[in-house]
Every structure is written in C-alpha cells, then in structure tokens.
Amino acid sequence: MYLYDQYDQAMVDARVEEFRDQTRRRLEGKLSEDQFKPLRLMNGLYLQLHAYMLRVAIPYGTLNSRQMHMLADIGNKYDRGYGHFTTRQNIQYNWIKLEEAPDLLADLASVEMHAIQTSGNCIRNISSDHFAGAAADELVDPRPYAELLRQWSSFHPEFSFLPRKFKIAVIASDTDRAAMKLHDIGIQIVERDGALGAAFYVGGGMGRTPMVAPCIREFVPLDQLVPYAEACLRVYNRYGRRDNKYKARIKILVHELGKEEYARQVEEEFAHLLSQGIEPPLAELERIKPFFADPEFEFGLPTGIDRSDPDFALWVDRNAVPHKAPGYVSAVISLKPVGGIPGDASAAQMHEMAELTKQYSFDECRVTHTQNIVLPHVKIADLHALWTRLDAAGLANPNIDTIEDIIACPGLDYCSLANARSIPVAQKISQRFSANGRTAELGELKLKISGCINACGHHHAGHIGILGVDKKGVENYQLLLGGSEAQDTSLARITGPGFDEPGIVDAVETVTDVYLRERDAGERFLDTYRRIGMEPFKEALYG
Amino acid sequence: MADAGINGIGGTSPDEVQFRFRDDEPVDHGTVTVDSFLDQSNASAVRIEPGDDARALLPHLGRLRLVEVNFPVFSDGRGYSAARVLREAEYAGELRAVGDVLIDQLALLRRCGFDAFAPDQRLNEVDAVAAFARWENVYQHAADRRRPIPELRHG
C-alpha cells in the first residue's frame, strides 16, 4: 500500500499545526463560529447532536494493521471506545472534544492518516473499489490513480470553496463496487488500443435530487487525468449555482446545461489547461504504482475447504469472495450483527481486525462503502482459523449482501441533519429476518436506510430503500424499491404513503413476500422488481 | 470599502491594502466595474464581482494595472478561478483580494495569483504572516509557479 514520503508527511504535519492554530484562535475568540465552522469542517470536524464528531479519511478504503490499531486507540483515548465506518470509506468518532482534536490529528498523522477535506465544500476523500488489487475482473488496480488524485485534490488552492461538496470515485473494472456513477465525478480506468485511459462520468449523486452520472468523455489519456479533472472542477466552480444550496451540486449544473454543453465547456477549459503544463509528470504515476503491486502470493496452495462445520460453511458461502490468485479469497468481515448498529466497531474489535489483517492478509485491509471490512488476500487454507477468531470477536455474521447487511446512516440518534432515526429500523429489520429465517432464501438483497433526504444511507440505490421523514414531529418512513448502486445503476422509486416504525418493518417483509411469490428461477429481488414493476408490490402494501 | 461613486469609480484605496507582494507603485485611484471598464477605453483598474466573467477582460490586459477581486463572503470561491484565469493569460498587474478576506484563505489566494490583500477587517499581523508561510511545499501547479511536490520528487 502507499507509504508517505517526507513530502506527504510534511503536508499532513503542517495541516495538524494549522488546525491547532485555528482551534486556538477559536478558543481565544479571534474566530467566530461562522468563520471557524468551514475551517473545522474542512478538517472533518462537525458539531453533531451530542458533541463534536470527527470524520477521518481512509483514502480508497485501504488500511494497514498499524493504522487500524491507531483507529482503535483513538476510539479509546479520545472517544467512548468505538467508531463508526461510513458509506464513503471514512470512520467517524462521535464524542470528540474540540480542545483535544489537534492532538488526535497529530496521533493520526503519526500513522500517515488525516481528516483533511472529509467535509466542507471541497473535494472529499477519493473512494475506490474495496476489492482493488484482489478482484479477478479488474483491468488494473485503480488505487494509484486515486492516490494521484488524492494528492492533486489536497489543499487545492482554487477548489477549496466550491458551491458544494465534491465526491470522486475511481474504479477499474466493469463491475462497479464503488457506486461510481452516483458520484460528482466517477472515473473508470479503461483500455483503448492497448493504452490505458480514464472514462469520466460527471454529475451523479444521491441527496434530494438523485441522478446517475452521464459519461462526458470516454477516454482521457492517463497523463492528462489531472488537467481534465481540473477542467471539470473549474467549470463547476465558476458556474455551479450558489444561490440555493439545494441546487448547488454539480449534478444540477450538468443537468441544467445538458451534458453536451457541459462537456463542451470542459473541453474548452481542458484545451486551455493543457497549454499550462499543470499535469504531474508520468514518472509520478510510475512512482506510485509499485506501492500497490501484488503482495508475494504463494503458488500451489490448496483450494479445498472442509465444510463439515455448517456455520463455517455458511460464512464461507456468504462472506468469502473469489480472488485473482489461486488459493486465495477476499474475506468480508460483516459489521452488521443481528440487532446491531450497522458500521459500528468497538475499539477491541478494531484491534482484533488489525491483528487479523497482519496475520492473514499481508498487512492490508479495506473499508467498504457498505460499512464492512475486507481482508483482501486470505489463503483459503487459513479461512477456518480466521473465522474462528472472527466468531469469538462477534465479527463472523454470515450475511454479506443479504437483507441483514443493511446500510444505515447514523440518523437522528447522532446526526443534526436527520429527521428520523435509521439505526433502530435497521436493528428491527435484521432481527425480523433473522427470526423468520428467510435471509438465506432471499439471497442478494441490498437494503439501505437514510434518516433524511441527504441520502448518506444511499436509500435511492437500495434494492429496497427506506427514507426517514418528519411527519408533524413524528418519525415516518417512506419505502422505495428498485435502486442499484452497481454497474446496472438505477434509482429507486417510492411505493406510496409512508409508515410508522413498526409499519415499515412489516412493509419490508410484505415486499419480500411478493418477491418470493413472483420470482423466476435465479432472479434476485431487484430482477423480479424490474420484470414485474411496482404494481404488485403496491397492491400488497396498500391494496 | 467605498461604494462606487462618480463615473463608477469605487473599490479600495492603497491605504486599505494590508499586505502587498509587489514593488511597483500602487494605482492611486479606485476601480470600475467590469461593465464600466468594457465601456471605457482608458480605465486601467477594474473590480470583479463573483458573478463576473474574468475572461471578458482578457482582450484588454495590456492596459490593466489593477484588478480587484471582491469576496462579499469568504465562502464564495469564484474569485479563485477568476484570479487563475487572469494569471494564466499572463496578466502581470496587481491582483488584489478585497472584501471578506480572512487569515485562513491567505495562502490559497496567494497561490491563485493574488499579490495584494485589502481585507474588510484588518487581520492580525502575526497570524497572517504565519498563514502565508504555512506550506513549505504544495501538491499542485497554480499561478504562483511553485514547483509542486510531484515534480520535486523527480528532480
């Protein structure tokens, strides 16, 4: 994985000192809250319902054991013994004290981590495929390109006060595991005539106006990635709407201009920027690539699995994913225990995952946008030992991509933007399906819950989505069907009137009943929905 | 900052400039709006508001000695692009950031090509000097022509 050199370290260290200075000026009264707020946000520090919340970046989702240990230590030292993994490859701490935040950031910097640009109207943490470097279907590892963009976007002088936040994802396979087309810029590394380049999808997003990003350029040569991205951002910075924060995302600009006109303006700016010599030397990309080279996989490893323990066999079937190297798999650690809080991990669990990362996965783990952890390179022969350790730590839930593997935002239990609680709904749904025993039968079923229209819980992209709303001071939940964040990206549609909390749990069960009744052989819930449409579901819900 | 007065002359005076990174004599009069500038053939100082298109000035850079870029609120970042657009077109006159200019924007503004700063509220000198000097190195090319880290790494 990528290691900082003295330049990267100096940047992060300088940022810690800058934030220490900003915090001092705030505490001394030299900065008003209005002035300080964007500064602390640009360093991931929110004021949430109960305290300050700090969001720490995990660039392209990759961590080593030392970093994971530090995340656990921070949970113990500065928080209340846990952290929350988010839908954008970040971790959040919920109980941070402002006066301690600079020291916390210094601790992070000591393991080459930071909270830079994890909030604010700037370019956010660059996310990527959580199976990068392990997936059999990828063209190349997308992370060197993400790292190149991480550096380019860090403290970008022109793009630190954009109309609104800006999220970039980079993938390099046709299977999309990063919700690429639901980002402000989605980049897919592609091959053309033997050369690598980047396809740019611009203007996707969820939030109150969900949109799937159109492709605005099919091939950008690799040595022009930065000028092209810069052109996309400059057009947005100059012309994105600033009169209405709800219309300020780039998706609105692309939509209002039309993708052809937006692309034309970008091309014009791009041609100009190419004359400015702003692109990093190709040697820099070549310097970054070896950090992401394959670990030294062993050859001739056994591939057989002893399935005599049914619990282990179930976990393998659900949580182990094929790997490009024979004898290996990627193992997904579910942070979705039945009745638990999606994405939360205790400090003790983080320490244990760090140990397992070191022992079983070449000292590398990943954070997924589905709020789970991946050990990307695990020997099949080690799986049983790994599972035994995970089970002892409460981390062996065999439920990846099932209805129990729910994405949920923090909701009204933690978030000041939320209108309704998300976590209790997730807890009750996972308990319901665990109890009725239908989880396995339902197969792949992605359920995603947001506690407000900002859609951090990706409800638009759920096969089943749930949106919490405030109905005259009472929590109410709308049901959506038919979304997908994968390569077949689609936006879910609302079924009809919302439900109270017990009602939404029943409603989810009702729509799964319709699926089980109507499905053809081999169909997922999403496939059946696409074939039969909304009506049978509505009939069952409201009929 | 004075309101635009007779003939559209307004903007900041040299007295209001707190930091200046140039040796030439400052323009001793105010600025005109972009519309006025485009209508007058002799004006040499102009003020850009966030919604103005800096590229409209490009045909006239030869007669420009001062461009003020106004930041009515610090969170409106259009002025950063305006500054780079001008510098990329090789505008060499004074580029002055005015309005809601705060300590923590100084280093970024400087990188985008601003070489004079006239904040609405005078800034603490010690904090400002520290802010200008904050970043020993930078990751990107910008108008300041500093060699960015990706190039420093390769000699």
Next chain:
Amino acid sequence: MKILTGNDLKSGAVVWWDGTGWSIYVNEAVDVGERAGEILAREQSARRVNAAYAIEASRDANGVRPAHIKDRVRALGPTVRPDLTLKPADPEVGNWVI
C-alpha cells in the same frame, strides 16, 4: 415554556441554560420567556456556549420535555446506545424521546 440549549465550546457537550449557567441536565433548564435573544448573545459572545438556540418545551411530572424529538435526543443521548445516555442503567430509556 421557552428554554435555551447549545453545546459547550470546548467539549461539545449538550448544555441547557439553568438561569445562572449551563447544565448538562435538561431538567435544570429554566423558562427564559422574552429574554432568549439577550441571554444567547451575551453567553455566546463570552464563549460560554456555542451554537446555542431557543426551543419550546413543556414541564410535566417527569421534568422538562423539549417539544421536538431532535432536542429530546440531544437531551438524552443516542437511543441505540442506552449505556452512553445520561441514564445508562435504564435499557428502555430511549422510549422517552418518542
């Protein structure tokens, strides 16, 4: 009644105006009537509180109850982690916010 709430600037802790200072217990909140703006301005400029605002609330046998669920969650803590609320011994404590 009208009560005042905000966060402690340094720690971020949720606090309520008790007539002389800021308490972490909503039950100690007092009715400020028409004086909300004046108290908020004074306390925020002295940095004794941050991001403060006035809300409607009522007082019943159980104490002070903010009118909006969001402020009830703030007054208590996360309902999904009773152990981290102000009443950690009561697993059903979350029901108070509904």
